[in-house]
Amino acid sequence: MPSPSLSSKRACAAIAVASVFTTAQAQNAGESATLAPITVKSSAQEEPVGYLAQDSVTATRTDTPLIEIPQSISVITQDQMREQGAQTLNQVLRYTSGVAPETRGAVASRLDQFNVRGFSATTLLDGMRIFGSRDALPQVDAYRLQRVDVLKGPSSVMFGQGGPGGVVNQVSKRPTRERLNEVELQLGDHRYRRTNMDFSGAVDQDEQWLYRLTGSVYKSDGQIDETREERYFIAPALTWQPSADTRLTLLANFQRDPHMGSYGSVPAVRSVFDAPDGIRLDPAFYDGDAGFETSDRRHHSIGYEFEHRFNPAVTVRSQARYLHAEGIYRSVYSNGYLPGAGDYRYLKRSKGGTDVDMDSYTLDNHIQGRFSTGALDHTLVAGVDFAHLQSDTLASSFDPAPPLDIFNPDYRQPIGPLNWISDTRQRQYHTGIYLQDQIQIDKWSLLLGGRYDWSRTVSEARSLATGAITPSATRAKAFTGRVGVIYNFDNGIAPYFSYAESFEPQSGTDAQDRPFDPLRGEQFEVGVKYQPPGARALYSAALFDIRRKNLLTTIPGCVGSRCQEQTGEVRTQGLELEARSEFAKGLSLIANYSYIANEYTKDNATPSRASLEGMTPYGIPKHQASVWARYQLQSGPLSGLGMAAGLRYRGTSYGGSYNDFKVPASTLVDMALDYDLGRASPALKGMDVALNVSNLFDKRNISSCTSEEWCWYGYQRTVKATLRYRW
Structure with missing residues (x-):
């Protein structure tokens, strides 16, 4: 394999030297600190109480109040996740404006598939990207998290390559000084049973050493017949804080998901449409083979976060993570009905599989400086990050499998062995340098940022039939920028404007054998935030226009293997409204509305394919709305009883590349009780019970359809009871 470039080596060496120097300085500071005893902290380490967070480090890598960020951002707190009974990232995002969660419904529970503002979004853990391939992609359990930040719109300036939808940053639970001991027992339908544990506190009397140990075991039948879900994880964390100015936190996780449902689908006929006999498939219908289905995924990671404040003006931060993941995937899945029968009874099916082994390394170092130039107050951040991913993927061909009689299904047919056809080894290198300045003058806040990225991918695909090796290499580099301005009135109103960019490397070459340019995203956003003085509430409204450019499209009349050009474009225009408020003691409300108009604005037509111009990509509802309200009784014989209800509306979306049909809208009701x-x-102090019911009325709903062959049912009613003990 080719070695990393000289510039990458120099960058890594500089980072290593800087880390050693920083650690030495931190130790010296611990011996002779002369600064005021201000504890190093940021919102990423704090756990917001209730449903309303006050600040975030995700948008700017600095601890910035949400009311001062000139871009739309939603924060889902730990209290919200717990009280809504969220277990997966999709469930966490159900009540978030601009997000269409669970695009593959209840089937693909093993993956976090959703879109933000009509596009894909980059998933982060503690501010660093989670790398992986589909069948070995690590999934973070919601019980590991203390908050989730959703930054909407292109965000490459802070996080490098990614889609124009934005970033979803999952923040791990951190060690706390306060003693925390928690054990949970949960039972539910589909034979769901789960045990959670969470312990934290100080190791020594001086509270220089803090620990946290979080873990969980759960097993359940999947919503889909003949499927199972199973997970085990343990996540230890240790913090060393030798002085008020220095902190080092180690974070680790060990997880295995030996069973994670299916990855199948159902046809549109008998789910979206009636067949001639009027019979529809049940939402629990399984299109695979229980004797063949395999989804065995495991991963472990270890990383650190280091922060040192030299003086009130200068702070350095460094973080890194190593992650290893493995995935074994085997599946039989449907491809619509057998042609010619006309009775829509027999599904044609295929089989396939992969074995994936991958390692990733991510590293980010940056320095933050605070200073003034006349009337301008600056918070300057300059940093460099690096990521390296290496993977080995053994893949089979997708061959026919025995058909399935939907009225008399046999889920243990002789499938036969897979035909392994390729073994692909790939290495990816990403390096970025970034600079950002947050400028304040009176009540104005100006945000300026720029970043330059280098990306390189090298792969070797070996044919298992012939032994032939096909090498390939792609390089990409891009500059992305961001500018935003917000004005904070004394009455709590804060209007803002922002512009942001993103980029995504893509492989292949054009007709002149030149590498394709990266996909580019750009967003214009104008909005207003309102935080009433003295109230625990935040209201926001945003209008946005996003364009994703440089999409590949076929050159009309071209003949040959290189017949693509980068003239395609997709555009999203939309409106988002969001409210988070605690009106009175015990009463909390979350309300959202999203309007998203997404369509192809540029695409070529060819003799064999019509243009996509004017078409809306599948699975993107134009209208979405949700509301969640919770009230806890403050007095009387039932004092301490919490009651909550939620309403989720997902509008119609299109199925098929050419908007061939509409997927119907749905309105789902959730409820929760806790006491x-x-x-x-007094003998039961520290114990509480909870009941969560999703889709209370068990309404049949379709999440999305890519075509008439592939549609996905959403979650049906799920019931979960929890007994929690804290001491």
Whole structure:
């Protein structure tokens, strides 16, 4: 394999030297600190109480109040996740404006598939990208998290390559000084049973060493017949804080998902449309083979976060993570009905599989400086990040499998062995340097940022039939920028404007054998935020225009293997409204509305394919809305009883590349009850119980359809009871 470029080596060496120097300085500072005893902290390490977070480091890598960020951002707190009973990232995002979660419904529970503002979004863990391929992509359990930040719109300036939808940053639970001991037992339908544990506190009397140990075990039948879900994880964390100015946190995770449902689908006929006999498939219908289905995924990671404040003006931060993941995937899946029968009874099916082994390394170092130039107050951030991914993927061909009689299904047919056809080894290198300045003058806040990225991918695909090796290499580099301005009135109103860019490398060459340019995203956003003085509430409204450019499209009349050009474009225009408020003690409300008009604005037509211009990509509803309200009784014999209800509306979306049909809208109702048993009896102090019901009325719903062959049912009613003990 080719070695990393000289510039990458120099960057890594510089980062290593800087880290050693920083650590030495931190130790010296611990011996003779002369600064005021201000504890190093940021919102990423704090756990917001209730549903309303005050600030975020995701948007700017600095601890910035949400009301001062000139871009739309939503924060899902740990309290919200717990009280809504969220277990996966998709469930966490159900009540977030601009997000269409669970695009593959209840089937693909093993993956976090959703879109933000009509596009894909980059998934982060603790501010660093989670790398991986589909069948070995690590999935973070919601119980590991203390918050989730959703930054909407292109965000490459802070995080490098990614789609124009934005970033979803999952923030791990951190060690706390306060003693925390928590054990949960959960039971639910589909034979769901789960045990959670979460312990934290100080190791020594001086509270220089803090720990946290979070873990979980759960097993369940999947919503889809003949499928199972199973997970085990343990996530230890350790913090060393020798002085008020220095902190080092180690974060690790060990996880295995030996069973994670299916990855199948159902046809549009008998789900979206009636067949001639009027019979529809049940949402629990399984199109695969239980004797063949395999989804065995495991991963482990270890990383650190280091922060040192030299003085009130200068702070350095460094973080890194190593992650290893493995995935074994085997599946039989449907491809519509057998042609010619006309009775829509027999599904034609295929089989396939992969074995994936991957390692990734991510590293980010940056320095933050605060200074003034006249009337301007600056918070300057300059940094460099690096990522390296290496993977080995053994892949089979997709061959025919025995058909399935939907009225008399046999889920243990002789499938036969897979035909392994290729073994692909790939290495990816990403290096970026970035600079950002947050400028404040009176009530104005100006955000300026720029970044330059280098990306290189090298792969070797070996044919298992012939032994022939096909090498390939792609390089990409891009500059992305961001500018935003917001004005904070004394009455809590804050209008803002922003412009942001993103980029995504893509492989292949054009007709002149030149590498394709990266996909580019750009967004214009104008909005207003309102935080009433003295109130725990935040209201926001945003109008946005996003364009994703340089999409590949076929050159009309071209003959040959290189017949693509980069003239395609997709555009999204939309409106988002979001409200988070705690009106009175015990009463909380989350309300959202999103309007997203997404369509292809540029595409070529060919003799064999019509243009996509004017078409809307599948699975993107134009209208979405949700509301969640919770009230906890403050007095009386039932004092401590919490009652919550939620309403989720997903509008119609299109199925098929050419908007061949509409997927119907759906409105789902959720509810929750919780009670502090310590209010009823002092002997039960620390114990509480909860009941969560999603899709209360068990309404049949379709999440999306890519075509008439592939559609996905959404979650049906799920019930979960929790007994929690804290001491």
